[in-house]
Amino acid sequence: TRRRFRETFDQVNAKFQEVFPRLFRGGKAVLKLSDEDDLLETGIDIVAQPPGKKLQNVTLLSGGEKALTAVALIFSIFMIKPSPFCLLDEVDAPLDDANIGRFNEIVREMSEISQFIIITHNKRTMEIADTLYGVTMEEPGVSKTVSVRINEY
Amino acid sequence: TRRRFRETFDQVNAKFQEVFPRLFRGGKAVLKLSDEDDLLETGIDIVAQPPGKKLQNVTLLSGGEKALTAVALIFSIFMIKPSPFCLLDEVDAPLDDANIGRFNEIVREMSEISQFIIITHNKRTMEIADTLYGVTMEEPGVSKTVSVRINEY
Amino acid sequence: MKIKRLDIVGFKSFVDKTSFEFSEGIIGVVGPNGCGKSNIVDAIRWSMGEQSAKQLRGKAMEDVIFGGSESRKPLGMAEVSLAFSNDEGLAPAAYREYSEIVVTRRLYRNGDSEYLINKTPCRLLDITELFMDTGVGAKAYSIIEQGKIGMVLNAKPEDRRFLIEEAA
Amino acid sequence: MKIKRLDIVGFKSFVDKTSFEFSEGIIGVVGPNGCGKSNIVDAIRWSMGEQSAKQLRGKAMEDVIFGGSESRKPLGMAEVSLAFSNDEGLAPAAYREYSEIVVTRRLYRNGDSEYLINKTPCRLLDITELFMDTGVGAKAYSIIEQGKIGMVLNAKPEDRRFLIEEAA
Numbered sequence: 119t120r121r122r123f124r125e126t127f128d129q130v131n132a133k134f135q136e137v138f139p140r141l142f143r144g145g146k147a148v149l150k151l152s153d154e155d156d157l158l159e160t161g162i163d164i165v166a167q168p169p170g171k172k173l174q175n176v177t178l179l180s181g182g183e184k185a186l187t188a189v190a191l192i193f194s195i196f197m198i199k200p201s202p203f204c205l206l207d208e209v210d211a212p213l214d215d216a217n218i219g220r221f222n223e224i225v226r227e228m229s230e231i232s233q234f235i236i237i238t239h240n241k242r243t244m245e246i247a248d249t250l251y252g253v254t255m256e257e258p259g260v261s262k263t264v265s266v267r268i269n270e271y
Numbered sequence: 272t273r274r275r276f277r278e279t280f281d282q283v284n285a286k287f288q289e290v291f292p293r294l295f296r297g298g299k300a301v302l303k304l305s306d307e308d309d310l311l312e313t314g315i316d317i318v319a320q321p322p323g324k325k326l327q328n329v330t331l332l333s334g335g336e337k338a339l340t341a342v343a344l345i346f347s348i349f350m351i352k353p354s355p356f357c358l359l360d361e362v363d364a365p366l367d368d369a370n371i372g373r374f375n376e377i378v379r380e381m382s383e384i385s386q387f388i389i390i391t392h393n394k395r396t397m398e399i400a401d402t403l404y405g406v407t408m409e410e411p412g413v414s415k416t417v418s419v420r421i422n423e424y
Numbered sequence: 425m426k427i428k429r430l431d432i433v434g435f436k437s438f439v440d441k442t443s444f445e446f447s448e449g450i451i452g453v454v455g456p457n458g459c460g461k462s463n464i465v466d467a468i469r470w471s472m473g474e475q476s477a478k479q480l481r482g483k484a485m486e487d488v489i490f491g492g493s494e495s496r497k498p499l500g501m502a503e504v505s506l507a508f509s510n511d512e513g514l515a516p517a518a519y520r521e522y523s524e525i526v527v528t529r530r531l532y533r534n535g536d537s538e539y540l541i542n543k544t545p546c547r548l549l550d551i552t553e554l555f556m557d558t559g560v561g562a563k564a565y566s567i568i569e570q571g572k573i574g575m576v577l578n579a580k581p582e583d584r585r586f587l588i589e590e591a592a
Numbered sequence: 593m594k595i596k597r598l599d600i601v602g603f604k605s606f607v608d609k610t611s612f613e614f615s616e617g618i619i620g621v622v623g624p625n626g627c628g629k630s631n632i633v634d635a636i637r638w639s640m641g642e643q644s645a646k647q648l649r650g651k652a653m654e655d656v657i658f659g660g661s662e663s664r665k666p667l668g669m670a671e672v673s674l675a676f677s678n679d680e681g682l683a684p685a686a687y688r689e690y691s692e693i694v695v696t697r698r699l700y701r702n703g704d705s706e707y708l709i710n711k712t713p714c715r716l717l718d719i720t721e722l723f724m725d726t727g728v729g730a731k732a733y734s735i736i737e738q739g740k741i742g743m744v745l746n747a748k749p750e751d752r753r754f755l756i757e758e759a760a
């Protein structure tokens with residue numbers, strides 16, 4: 119399992135170095151093992167540098183930059199070992215319009231492999247849905263749903 | 272100070288019971304001291320019930336409901352003991368359009384007493400600003416601002 | 425194995441039986457604050473065997489049973505079913521002849537639990553093993569809950585390794 | 593006492609001197625992710641005497657000094673000034689004859705700090721006392737940082753009492 123962890127880590131790391139600049143339209147990021155000699159206990163550090171900015175502690179990144187970096191990592195793992203479905207609950211909340219556009223583009227690509235279910239309040243994100251489930255509470259405390267098929271396959 | 276804590280608590284509690292139904296368009300909420308006999312150490316419990324729903328643990332509330340309940344409490348404290356300014360950084364992020372409308376209404380009222388500085392990505396919230404500061408980074412890593420005066424006094 | 429359908433009744437704010445078809449393509453879920461969107465995510469986690477009420481925003485597991493509203497009485501049971509399609513024959517040996525595999529979980533207010541696979545009673549262990557074998561169990565990176573995306577960057581480096589471990 | 597103006601130079605992403613007029617009415621701050629909006633909030637907290645780098649998203653206080661970009665070299669000092677108007681004569685006795693009170697904080701990369709009130713060097717204590725006396729110090733409920741609104745409800749009941757204590 120030590121070898122499997124190392125292999126998976128390297129694959130995810132390679133993907134992460136690809137996905138981050140796609141979401142940030144530039145810049146670079148990499149994962150680092152905090153203890154290369156102890157694969158059973160080592161932690162994983164994230165090093166991220168948005169385009170044009172100097173490399174600094176990830177803690178100094180903005181709310182939107184942190185969310186987008188986390189999305190880059192999650193999606194990288196997903197691309198290496200896809201699940202049948204991926205549920206994202208308001209992940210786009212801290213993102214501005216430009217970043218939501220790039221986020222949606224990658225989700226579209228990944229939805230060829232797996233089923234994506236995205237909860238959102240954002241109109242731009244709603245636009246990439248093929249089916250929209252509207253959840254309502256006309257009767258207070260009682261949830262109902264209405265589904266709208268947008269695209270036919 | 273035990274008496275001042277009790278007085279402030281009671282005033283804030285009365286305000287909270289007023290502000291919550293304004294933000295939620297109904298429902299009720301109240302603050303409870305976890306230990307009435309120990310005013311120096313007691314914690315403060317929040318009991319909140321959105322309109323039409325049954326009273327349950329606040330942990331079960333939705334992301335938007337939790338944020339709005341927290342806003343109701345913060346604003347209640349603010350109304351009892353205003354600060355010269357109030358800084359809100361993307362507080363409206365989890366709120367839907369209807370709740371943002373009521374949130375903005377209360378901010379407008381409170382801005383008569385204190386200066387409100389609101390960071391937002393939301394177009395509806397931008398509409399209540401009298402001055403808009405646009406922050407940009409044309410030169411990567413270097414912040415610049417442009418200010419637009421919307422309303423004259 | 426693809427997910428076909430989710431059926432919810434008596435779970436949190438889904439009082440009446442509600443079915444979600446997992447149709448082709450991207451599914452968007454929308455609606456006002458508090459209408460029940462995140463409760464759908466909780467229902468999926470719960471059907472996969474979630475044992476921690478805290479992970480479902482509750483204090484006790486009983487909190488997931490519909491507790492009533494101003495117009496409805498509380499219910500005595502919560503039930504969620506997750507249906508998988510087995511068109512590609514990828515299911516574990518025991519279920520190979522089924523074209524559909526339905527996992528059902530019930531919780532009664534007295535604390536009793538029931539677990540079923542294709543309407544046959546089974547143990548929680550059978551359900552978690554089925555999810556493991558079909559690759560659906562990797563919740564850590566396939567379910568990102570509301571407000572939790574920030575935890576990836578704020579986590580201690582040691583706490584982040586489970587993301588790689590789940591994929592390994 | 594009303595705030596009139598905030599001047600930032602060398603603090604985080606505000607390399608060049610930037611002034612914010614606190615004009616009448618509601619001030620909205622907008623811009624894309626990472627452009628510097630929350631850094632303005634950090635600058636205000638820092639000018640009020642914030643001693644914890646972690647509260648400003650840094651590891652060490654040196655992190656607030658502009659660290660460079662692809663087009664600019666790092667700077668050696670960060671400086672933030674907060675100007676109050678004293679038109680209503682509400683300032684503490686020592687400053688009563690001033691129409692404006694300006695609090696300035698500087699940090700040099702070698703770790704040296706300077707604090708000034710109306711360009712006169714003073715101690716950090718004088719600044720925090722001034723903020724206390726003018727009622728500006730109540731940060732707990734007058735500054736809500738990004739992502740922090742959730743903490744009000746998720747906090748333990750004992751951790752919530754400081755909100756009332758600050759107002760009492």
Ligand SMILES: Nc1ncnc2c1ncn2[C@@H]1O[C@H](COP(=O)(O)OP(=O)(O)OP(=O)(O)O)[C@@H](O)[C@H]1O
Binds near residue numbers: 327331491
């Ligand atoms: N056992 C239960 N019985 C009845 N109602 C419940 C139960 N558990 C949770 N709820 C209700 O469900 C609502 C929360 O739903 P949910 O979190 O799904 O909202 P949401 O659509 O995600 O909203 P948001 O957009 O604010 O995130 C709360 O109002 C809560 O009171």
Ligand SMILES: Nc1ncnc2c1ncn2[C@@H]1O[C@H](COP(=O)(O)OP(=O)(O)OP(=O)(O)O)[C@@H](O)[C@H]1O
Binds near residue numbers: 625626
């Ligand atoms: N000492 C420093 N030197 C240079 N740049 C810095 C420094 N400290 C922080 N930054 C940069 O400031 C940016 C963050 O700015 P800020 O948090 O204000 O963004 P924001 O406008 O609030 O964005 P969002 O909408 O995503 O919340 C980061 O990209 C970070 O790299």
Ligand SMILES: [Mg+2]
Binds near residue numbers: 333334461462463570
């Ligand atoms: Mg939700």
Ligand SMILES: [Mg+2]
Binds near residue numbers: 181360629631
């Ligand atoms: Mg920010």
